[in-house]
Amino acid sequence: MEIRHLTYFKTLAEELHFGKAAEKLFISQPPLSRQIKDLEEELGVLLFKRNNKQVKLTDAGQYFLKQVDNILQELEHSKTITQQIHNNVSGTFKLGYISSTPKKLLANVLKKIQYDFPYLHVNLFETSSQRQKIALENGKLDLGILRQPIFSKQLKTLSLNKETLCIVAAKGFDFSTEKIAAANYICFNHDYAPEYYQTLVNTCHKLGFEPTIVHQSNSMHSILELVSNNLGLAVAPISVVKAMPHLPIAYMELSRKIAQTETVISYNKKSQNLAIEKFIQYLQQEARETFQ
Known part of the structure; x- marks a missing residue:
């Protein structure tokens, strides 16, 4: 039994007409009839009831069609995986x-x-x-x-993406220069994200003060959660702040000359x-x- 036997059988089972099935398979009718007969002889069963007017699947043929569908699907699945492994996309x-x-x-x-x-x-x-x-x-x-x-x-x-940074505070905070300079700050942990830690320090220096960093975290979302609970201010990308409207926070956007990311x-x-x-x-x- 070869793959072509299964393909021929499936096509005939779908068309239930030797002429139409042969046309779909791009072969003549006699070779199709011969392949189906060879398949039936190998299985030792009749797969189709034939007469001059119609072709029908036998009970054995209906069962075999389900199995053939599974076999061909598995074969196609295996072929796709093999190709993807070869192409390094698996x-x-x-x-x-x-x-x-x-x-x-x-x-x-x-x-x-x-x-x-x-x-x-x-x-x-x-x-x-x-x-x-x-x-x-x-x-x-x-x-x-x-x-x-x-x-x-x-x-x-x-x-x-390029964007400006902003100073983030709990809702209701007074973003005056004095209040910003006097506030505590929350930042990424220096060992975890040293560049981001330095970005906060550099931003504060450009604004004219040395930041008092009292809390450090490894997650931007955690930092903003702490800010929302009045534990300090933070410097964050403006897109991140806008993406968290559920938090009771406010922000002051900084100019690109002062801070961008x-x-x-x-x-x-x-x-x-x-x-x-x-x-x-x-x-x-x-x-x-x-x-x-």
């Missing part, structure tokens, strides 16, 4: 992202990737830009969503993973819609 894809990455953006990208690469499993890692940089360099991540600055000769970096996509220049191109395409598409 297996596991490791995507890193910073905590301020909009989760709706991530979800939309993952849905599109799942449609394009149904056998690709995406593992997500929420971690700092510097930890992603190291993981990308040593091959532990395939792609990262990071915040500048990223200095690495091994990585290719593409812009995802850039989110980027980064991957190792030596990477041969074919899914990276699609990830970049979808991330940039979603970023344009999210940050417009």
